[in-house]
Amino acid sequence: TVTRREEYRAPDWMVPEITLDFDLGAEATRVRATLTVERNGPHDRPLRLDGEGLAPERVLIDGEASDAWRMDGGTLEIALAGERHEIGTEVVIAPERNTQLMGLYASGGILCTQCEAEGFRRITFFPDRPDVLSRYRVTMTADKARYPVLLANGDPVASGDAEDGRHWAKWHDPFPKPSYLFALVAGDLAANRDTFTTRSGRTVDLAIWVRERDLPRTDHALRALKTAMTWDEQTYGREYDLDVFNIVAVDDFNFGAMENKGLNIFNSRYILADPDTATDHDYDGIAGVVAHEYFHNWSGNRVTCRDWFQLSLKEGFTVFRDQSFSADQGSHAVKRIEDVRTLRAAQFPEDAGPLAHPVRPDSYQEISNFYTATIYNKGAELIRMMATILGEEKFRRATDLYFDRFDGTAATCEDFVTCMEEAGEVDLIPFRRWYSQAGTPRVTATVRHEPGSARALVKLSQRVPPTPGQPAKQPMVLPLRLKLFGAETGQELAPEELVLLSDEHAEIAFEGVTERPVLSINRGFSAPVIVETNRTAADLAFLSAHDDDPFARYEAMQQLMLDTLVAGVTHGRADHADVVEAVRHTLADETLDPAFIAEAVLLPSESFVGDQMEVVDPDTIHRARETLRRDLGRMLEGEWRRAYERSRANRFEYSPAAKGARRLKSVALGYIDASGAPDAASLAFVQFEHADNMTDRQGALTTLAGGTSKEWVAALDIFYNRYSDNALVLDKWFSTQALSSRDDAAEQVEELARHRDFTLANPNRARALIGAFSVNQRAFHHPSGRGYRFLADQLIALDKLNPQTAAKLLPPLGRWRRFDQKRARMMREQLQRILATPGLSKDMFEQASKSLE
Ligand code: ARG
Numbered sequence: 001t002v003t004r005r006e007e008y009r010a011p012d013w014m015v016p017e018i019t020l021d022f023d024l025g026a027e028a029t030r031v032r033a034t035l036t037v038e039r040n041g042p043h044d045r046p047l048r049l050d051g052e053g054l055a056p057e058r059v060l061i062d063g064e065a066s067d068a069w070r071m072d073g074g075t076l077e078i079a080l081a082g083e084r085h086e087i088g089t090e091v092v093i094a095p096e097r098n099t100q101l102m103g104l105y106a107s108g109g110i111l112c113t114q115c116e117a118e119g120f121r122r123i124t125f126f127p128d129r130p131d132v133l134s135r136y137r138v139t140m141t142a143d144k145a146r147y148p149v150l151l152a153n154g155d156p157v158a159s160g161d162a163e164d165g166r167h168w169a170k171w172h173d174p175f176p177k178p179s180y181l182f183a184l185v186a187g188d189l190a191a192n193r194d195t196f197t198t199r200s201g202r203t204v205d206l207a208i209w210v211r212e213r214d215l216p217r218t219d220h221a222l223r224a225l226k227t228a229m230t231w232d233e234q235t236y237g238r239e240y241d242l243d244v245f246n247i248v249a250v251d252d253f254n255f256g257a258m259e260n261k262g263l264n265i266f267n268s269r270y271i272l273a274d275p276d277t278a279t280d281h282d283y284d285g286i287a288g289v290v291a292h293e294y295f296h297n298w299s300g301n302r303v304t305c306r307d308w309f310q311l312s313l314k315e316g317f318t319v320f321r322d323q324s325f326s327a328d329q330g331s332h333a334v335k336r337i338e339d340v341r342t343l344r345a346a347q348f349p350e351d352a353g354p355l356a357h358p359v360r361p362d363s364y365q366e367i368s369n370f371y372t373a374t375i376y377n378k379g380a381e382l383i384r385m386m387a388t389i390l391g392e393e394k395f396r397r398a399t400d401l402y403f404d405r406f407d408g409t410a411a412t413c414e415d416f417v418t419c420m421e422e423a424g425e426v427d428l429i430p431f432r433r434w435y436s437q438a439g440t441p442r443v444t445a446t447v448r449h450e451p452g453s454a455r456a457l458v459k460l461s462q463r464v465p466p467t468p469g470q471p472a473k474q475p476m477v478l479p480l481r482l483k484l485f486g487a488e489t490g491q492e493l494a495p496e497e498l499v500l501l502s503d504e505h506a507e508i509a510f511e512g513v514t515e516r517p518v519l520s521i522n523r524g525f526s527a528p529v530i531v532e533t534n535r536t537a538a539d540l541a542f543l544s545a546h547d548d549d550p551f552a553r554y555e556a557m558q559q560l561m562l563d564t565l566v567a568g569v570t571h572g573r574a575d576h577a578d579v580v581e582a583v584r585h586t587l588a589d590e591t592l593d594p595a596f597i598a599e600a601v602l603l604p605s606e607s608f609v610g611d612q613m614e615v616v617d618p619d620t621i622h623r624a625r626e627t628l629r630r631d632l633g634r635m636l637e638g639e640w641r642r643a644y645e646r647s648r649a650n651r652f653e654y655s656p657a658a659k660g661a662r663r664l665k666s667v668a669l670g671y672i673d674a675s676g677a678p679d680a681a682s683l684a685f686v687q688f689e690h691a692d693n694m695t696d697r698q699g700a701l702t703t704l705a706g707g708t709s710k711e712w713v714a715a716l717d718i719f720y721n722r723y724s725d726n727a728l729v730l731d732k733w734f735s736t737q738a739l740s741s742r743d744d745a746a747e748q749v750e751e752l753a754r755h756r757d758f759t760l761a762n763p764n765r766a767r768a769l770i771g772a773f774s775v776n777q778r779a780f781h782h783p784s785g786r787g788y789r790f791l792a793d794q795l796i797a798l799d800k801l802n803p804q805t806a807a808k809l810l811p812p813l814g815r816w817r818r819f820d821q822k823r824a825r826m827m828r829e830q831l832q833r834i835l836a837t838p839g840l841s842k843d844m845f846e847q848a849s850k851s852l853e
């Protein structure tokens with residue numbers, strides 16, 4: 001069954017109050033709910049309460065046991081005569097047997113919940129939709145020894161002991177909220193505590209709850225939380241609104257984390273860190289996700305979504321907010337490069353494939369399938385474009401207006417854009433197409449110089465490709481920051497301009513251009529588009545050395561590398577000299593931040609090269625890229641060794657400068673290895689053995705993973721034994737092998753799936769092996785088709801346990817159109833095999849059937 005945006009109707013019944021009583025146990029939990037329901041407008045429709053896998057043991061209407069109800073599928077339907085009633089229900093659920101990790105479930109002995117998007121209906125009967133906002137009162141009773149800590153949303157009200165070694169706690173959340181924000185946790189947990197005083201003087205008790213032995217690894221997350229709270233006050237004027245803020249980390253979680261009001265629940269990988277077990281990337285991820293969930297308190301909770309088609313209203317905006325936060329903690333340029341890399345790796349392929357959908361979709365079968373890079377990351381780019389168009393000051397006025405006007409309500413993307421228009425005094429009517437049209441726009445930009453009249457003409461044109469269900473598109477509004485440089489003098493010929501390209505074609509004239517101009521365009525990646533230009537290798541090399549926008553500099557280098565790689569793939573060989581010289585120049589530039597250098601000199605991934613090709617040939621791409629890597633390694637071996645030495649040693653510190661040094665060190669080590677230097681493996685092994693932090697250790701391991709050296713075998717073993725009791729680090733052990741560029745990587749992965757530490761029951765472990773493998777382009781697309789078969793086998797097995805996590809891992813199989821006939825046929829066969837599986841979930845059905853279309 002398909003849900004359509006156009007068919008939205010306001011709820012028939014509102015639920016201003018709900019009281020929940022949980023008698024908690026892992027095997028059985030009894031849930032008694034009392035809902036105050038109010039008829040919403042004149043109608044004679046019954047009350048319909050969603051339920052999934054629930055059987056009502058009792059139904060009470062206004063306090064009396066009643067049988068004026070019936071089950072319609074999973075839905076509990078109750079005929080009501082009056083305007084306002086009190087409805088009681090009682091059900092028993094089994095958290096321990098909940099392998100889907102939606103609703104109430106057990107993770108390592110902790111009872112916890114995940115309700116977004118539609119998990120609350122697996123806990124109790126309720127109108128489980130985001131536009132029904134209620135005040136929650138919750139009572140929890142549980143065995144005191146097994147579950148000494150009892151947490152729920154809002155503020156704690158009272159607690160005490162009960163009979164038979166049990167105890168209880170009552171919580172009250174004063175803010176009306178949709179059911180997807182409900183949460184509770186019961187477990188044997190210890191807290192890392194602190195306080196935060198808000199700008200207006202409220203003292204908030206902060207706590208991060210984990211198992212006792214994990215406490216030493218929670219300081220970074222707690223620090224990040226406080227930094228995020230201050231940042232949101234300063235940047236958006238948003239303050240926290242309860243007396244407590246609790247975060248709980250659990251090991252089994254379907255995604256990163258969840259913004260439940262006052263009680264965020266996290267995948268432990270986004271909380272736990274210390275230098276010995278977490279990389280810089282992990283540290284950054286933790287700060288980013290902690291901030292993201294905290295920021296949701298305003299963009300998501302205080303103002304929530306009217307329906308799930310509006311998901312990007314909270315997710316796109318909140319991703320934009322967490323990106324800006326992270327940028328402010330370090331280098332804006334490096335953060336922008338990382339975000340664009342993520343967009344290109346995850347969202348562009350989605351937009352170009354069978355699962356493409358607009359940022360505000362028109363229909364879905366299973367909403368869980370729409371927690372995508374398009375909703376999150378492209379959604380964030382839409383907010384960024386509006387911020388660019390409005391400018392900083394007006395953008396802040398617009399967000400103030402939005403928070404003020406829609407506080408306590410369930411809003412739409414349209415509401416947000418209207419605030420941008422009003423406060424920004426701009427017309428965003430054509431801009432709205434970004435919400436409704438899928439596909440990545442392609443921009444062609446050419447410069448023509450007329451030396452006689454000292455004019456330069458920049459010609460722009462755009463095309464939005466067709467996507468499923470959208471064969472023809474209208475032009476988009478593209479904010480393009482651009483600038484011209486003089487090829488001889490290196491001087492800027494005119495100040496930067498912000499061009500709003502809103503038609504299919506446009507032409508911009510620059511006067512007084514007396515030397516040949518070089519075009520710098522989409523600076524800062526001001527629009528999420530693909531740009532094609534008539535710039536030569538020399539132009540790109542020039543920009544990579546002289547552009548004053550760091551992102552544009554990075555981009556010029558990437559384009560130069562990409563052009564070279566594509567030439568290598570199509571012609572069997574390519575001239576590497578321009579890339580080598582550009583990299584040499586960048587490495588030698590002492591004014592540059594090492595973190596930036598590390599990003600700039602890294603070659604585009606094999607998949608990104610594949611994305612440029614009509615038909616992807618994974619083996620040829622791999623060879624072309626390895627050849628370029630080897631040449632860069634050899635021709636610049638001295639430079640790499642100097643960069644490596646410069647960034648070496650120094651005791652571990654988590655600061656932008658220290659991170660940058662570590663990043664450049666790993667990149668340099670990779671190139672030394674690529675050069676074929678005989679001492680590379682031992683250099684990596686020494687780094688592996690002596691590292692005082694996981695970034696260096698993992699960096700060395702990744703370098704070794706490309707080969708078959710005895711050092712690789714030894715390091716893998718040492719790593720496993722050292723960390724065998726740390727699940728998050730073991731995940732790295734699995735994913736490093738799954739990402740290896742060795743020829744036998746596909747076989748290795750099959751073997752790893754039989755390893756005693758591999759399990760599909762834990763989403764992190766499943767993603768570490770299966771998810772990592774399927775982005776290893778050459779291994780996954782092994783000519784035998786074994787990669788496809790392996791993925792399908794795993795997905796079929798995982799779907800029986802956890803359909804949401806399984807369905808998320810399916811998209812790589814859907815890219816068959818881009819491969820040669822033989823591979824395409826084998827990929828389709830696996831999709832068909834998945835579809836033919838009896839009892840397939842609707843999550844998988846939607847993904848697999850759309851992928852075949
Ligand atoms: N709202 C959460 C976050 O982005 C993620 C929830 C994901 N839910 C899902 N059904 N996939 O912070």
Ligand code: ZN
Pocket residue numbers: 292296314315318
């Ligand atoms: Zn979010």
